[in-house]
Structure formats: C-alpha cells, structure tokens
Amino acid sequence: MILFVLAILFLLLFLYPFLVYPMILKRLPERPLATPVPGESPSFTLVFCAYNEEPALPEKLANLRALKARHPDLEILAYSDMSTDRTLEMLQAEPGLLTAVPATERLGKAWGMRQLVARARGDVIIFTDANVILEETAIDRLGDYFSDPEIGTVAGHLQYIKDGTSETADIGHQYWSLEERIKALESRTGSTMGADGSIFARRRKDYPEVPPHLLDDLTASISPLFDGYRVISAPDVIAYERLTTDSGDEYRRKRRIACRAFNTHRHLAPKLRKMGGLDRFKYVSHKWLRWMSPFFLAASAVCALLWLVSELGFAGLLIGLVAGLVAWGIWKSGHRKARKAGEILLALVATGQGILESLRGKTYQTWTPAASRNT
Template sequence: MEIVLWILIGLSVYIYVGYPILLKFLSIFIKKENQSSQDYRPTVSLFIAAYNEEKVIKEKIENALQLDYPEDLLEIIVVSDDSTDKTNQITQSFSEKYANVHLNIVKGRKGKTAALNKSVHLAKGDVLVFSDANSMYDEDALMALVKHFNDPSIGGVCGELRLLNSTNSSIGESEGAYWKYEKLLKQLETITGTSIVANGSIYALRKELFKPMNPNVGDDMQNPLIIISQGKRFIYEPNAIAREETSTESKEEFNRKVRIVTRSFTGIMHYAYVLNPFRNFDFFYKYMSHKFLRWLVAYYMIAIFLINLFLLDKSPYMVIFILQCAFYVLALMGIKWKTKLTYIPYYFCLVNYAALLGTVRAMSGKRQATWKPTSR
C-alpha cells in the first residue's frame, strides 16, 4: 500500500509540476524553428459557430469585419446550428450589406461539431479559422495565426484566449490562473515539437488537411489529432489573441467542464490509434501528460485518501492525512467564502470532480453533442 500511495502521489505531482519542468528541460536541447512570414497572405475562411447567440452575434461579426486582413482574401461564415432566436436575422442583415459575410443554417440541431462538418465544404479559403460567437479577436489576431502556414510542416495553429473577469468573480480568477498554466504548457510543447490541444475560440488549420469529425467530440479536441496524425505540426501562437468573459457562476463552469471532458474522453477513445508511442512518441508522452493522465487525477485523489487511512499508525502518513483533510476543508469553505486561501483548493476540486463525472459518462457511453450557450 505504501508503494502504491507514493506512486499515486508522484504521478499527481508529475502531472501538475513535473511535466512543465520536463518540457522546460527538453526545450534546452530541442528547439523547433518555424518558417513563418509576416507577408504571407492566404485566402481565409473564418467560421463562427453559433446557437441562439443574438446577444453577441452582431458584435462578433463587426469584430470580424474590423480585422486587419485584406477583405478580398477573407470570408466570414456564420454557422447557425438551427438557432431559434434572432441570430439568423441579424447575420442575414450583414450578408445583405457585405459580400464576404455568409450565413449557413444547419437544420435539425445536431451540435457544433456536426454543424461544422456540414459547413466546411462551403469554404473558399486555403486556411480555415474556427471561432465561437462570444470570442472577440484583436485586430491583428488573424495575421498572427496565418503567418505560420508559410511553413509547409505546420498543419494547424492555436491562438491565445484571454479571459476577462469584469465581475471580479472568484471562479473567474481561478479560471484565469488555469489558462495561464495552459499557456505555459502550449508554449513549451510548441518549442519542443508540437502542441496537442486547441481552443475552440481561436485556431486555424489547412483546408486540405480537414477531415469529417466525430459529431460527439469537440472540434477543438479532434482537429489537432487529425492534423498530427497526418504528419504535420500543430503549434501555439501567443500573439493571436481572442478575448471573452469568464464564467460568473461555479455551477455553469462546472457543467461546461463536465461536458468538455465527456466529449474529449470520448474523442481519445475514438482516436486511440494516434496514441501509438512507436508512431509518434513526442505526441504520445505530451498527450498522456497534458490531458489523459490529468483527467484521472480525481481517481488518484480518492485512492490516496483511502489508502492513507490504512497507514495512520505511521507518523509520516498521519501528516499526509492531516494535510489532505486541511486541503479539503479549505475547498469546502470555498463553496461559501471565496478568498484567495479557499478558491484555489475549491477550483482544483471542482475541475477534478468534473473530470471524474466526465470520464464516467464517456466510459458509460453517454454523449453530449448539443448544449445551451452559457449566460452572458
């Protein structure tokens, strides 16, 4: 039991601390250069996924039209997943005024991924950019993304999502800290070869590499795997910036994370063939460390606590047990009292409980292709 306990503790520490340290060490010896060019101007199709986004769709289309990119090289396609509010009417009003703005209504609401599957064939651009309706791009975001496609080894590029916590909510502050950690990982992964995740708010890929996706799995989870499986790199560009508001409610953020893990875990089961260490070891150890093993941390936490109960007759394990109890008490206090001392343990437990539910749902065969937008 002692051996198992220390293995689980070591694994948990590796996932959150050891992995970035390992990447930092590898980056001393491995540095992948990119042949990007600021002058490279491919034709671009910007897809904006929307379901009942009447509150933000006008601002989003205006934001897309104001991007610093030649108008004749950019088309904007709003993919409406059979919206029932004024999303379609608002978009249509822009289509009548601007020749490069188009609306594609996908009937029968099947979810974002299915809607994109049925829309990509409409794209005239050589580069596909995918965005959410509530994600506002900086003016030069598109230029920062597409410059990398000058390099034939690059198949996809993920931008930087910056969360705005205008309400100063503790859940928003925690989410912001999480994204800073994710940014570090993606930077180090890119330096050492390929990053393994995208963000649905802002990422791009070569149209020629696009393949139909599993509708039960998030597009931003699948597309990096599809790109990497074709021998291309998927990289991170920190200067391609999208901004959106953080969640203000813990319940809303929790449900979002359960949905993401459910779809992502379903996805990796669907794309298990990519996790072949003999085929691409760089991707294998990165995906296992960055995503797969992290989804299982809740199981490690439960096992550590239960095993620890059988070792309380030895003083070192009594200390470990007391530290665990103190951590969980702070997390419980964080439900009601959102302070800097409590919201980190609370958020840590929240996301791992969400991962627990998400993996259980995925393994039990539950699917979630559609959902309602978060309140804004």
C-alpha cells in the same frame, strides 16, 4: 508502509501534469520555426457556430467587420444550430460580411463545423466561437506561420476577460494561464497536443470526419500531426473571451467537455498509438494523465486514510474524519482562498464525472452558452 507509499505515489501522479511535466518540457531541445516567406500567405476562411448567442453577436459582428476591412478577401461562414433567439436573423442581416448557414435540425457544433468546412474556399480555416473576439492583426500573424509548409495547425493565444471578481473566474483564468504556458513549451520542442476551439487555424486539406458527439476542435486541430505536420502554439495570434462567473455553469461545462474529450481520445486511439515517441509522451503527460488526475487525488486520499487507520486504529479514522470536517468548515466559512480551493475541487469532480460518463457510453452533442458568459 505500502499504503503510505501508494498515497505519495498517487499524489505525485496527480501533480505531475501540472508541475513536473512543464519542467521536463523546459529541458527538451528546441525545434525552431522557419522564417516567414514574404508573399506566401494562404487564403483564409473564418468559421464559427452559434446557438442563442444574441447577446454576444453585436460585439462579434463589429470584430468581423474590422477583420474584413483589413482582409477584404477573407471569407466568413457562420452556422446557426436552430437558435431560438435572434441569432440567425442577426447573422442573415449581414450578407456582405458573412454567409449564414441555418440548421434544419439541431445536431451540434461538430456537425455544423463540418457543413462550414465543406462550403469553405480558403486554403486555411480559422475556427473560433461566437463569443470570441480576435485581434485585428491575428490573421496577419497566421499568414506568417502558414507560409511554413511544415505547419498544419496553429493554436492561438486566448486571453480571458474577467467581468468583476469571482473564485470561478479566478481559477479559470489561472488554469488557462498554465495551459497556455504548457502549449507554448510543447510547441517550442515540436508540436503541441491540439488546440482549444476558441481560436485555432488548420489547413483545409484532409479535414477529418468528426462524429457529432466528439470534440471537433481536438479532432480537427490534432489530426494534421498524424499526417506529418507540426501543430504549434502562437502567442501573437490573440483572441479574447469573457470568463463565466457562475460555478454551476462552469461545472456543467467541464463535465460535458471531459466526457466529449475522453470519447474523442478513444476514437483517436489507433492514430495516437502511431505517433512518434516524443509526441506520445506529450499526449500522455498533457492529456491522459490530466484526465486521470481526479482519480489519482481520490486514490491518494483513500490510501492516506487507510494508512492512518492501519497505524492508529480508530484514532486514525477519527483524525481523518476531523480533518475532512475542518476542511469543509473552512470552505463554508467563505474565506477567499478556501473558496478557490473549493472551485479547484469542483473542477476535478466535474472532470472525473465526465470521464466516468464517457466510460458508461454517455455522449453530449449539443450545447447551451452559459448565461453569465453572454452578459
């Protein structure tokens, strides 16, 4: 009976950050934003890092020209991390649009962002990626939010563009839709727990030192919360990114991000413990329990199997093995829903592997863009 209870408990812990936590957020009291103050908009610097982004740059540069036409005072800085294609050449070919900062050795995105922030003159830094396209009104909306002196970080709303159909892209889209809803609910009640590097903005003042092997977007976006600012999600600051359709690319990306994210969590732990009670609750619910979800699911399955064996003996073990084989057969059958379930399981395994790599001391510093993302 204890094993059965443990199986249910671990299953509930697995489901909590995805199903229960959003329901709790809906019932928390709202903390409204201040009304934008006309004429109070700060100055902006837009920054991004690139490594071998030649296929994505024509669309990116066209987007930057449109943003610059709308906001002539916008400063744009781009860092090329020892690209081996024409990335640096293409960036340097636009001196009237942006300032290209070439690397002298490959040290990764966190290092590159630090170099760009050190050169920036804007009151607010807009962080984005080389393959992300911003709506032309995004900076107008950011100006409205940052007219509120309580706002330290604004997380934009990323919309994924699906080229064709694949289970990997579908699951990525559904997962990100859930993530955006949770960030909006967190923001409604005070602050959200950081931002994704695709699109966010924060005040330049007190930009943190980010070790090169950590997630610069999580560290930079959440750190204003430690200084008493709000970190909010903005549904009208919209950006677009193409979804990767290759399962292998996505697995490696999730594993790398999970490892870097958990290394970042350990680095930030002393400051995280000093947050207010509500923010600590949000962080544990949104971040820590989600990182642990692969282990909760595995523990639930093991406890369920052990319970079957304790209740039915060899027959229970046989039932468990048959159930596993049936599930494997359904997945290999190619049925669309089964493939989606397989993609979810692969994402969980990638996250779990990344967490274990972090605990063993592994670090990731540099990155390679997914081939399918840039086509």
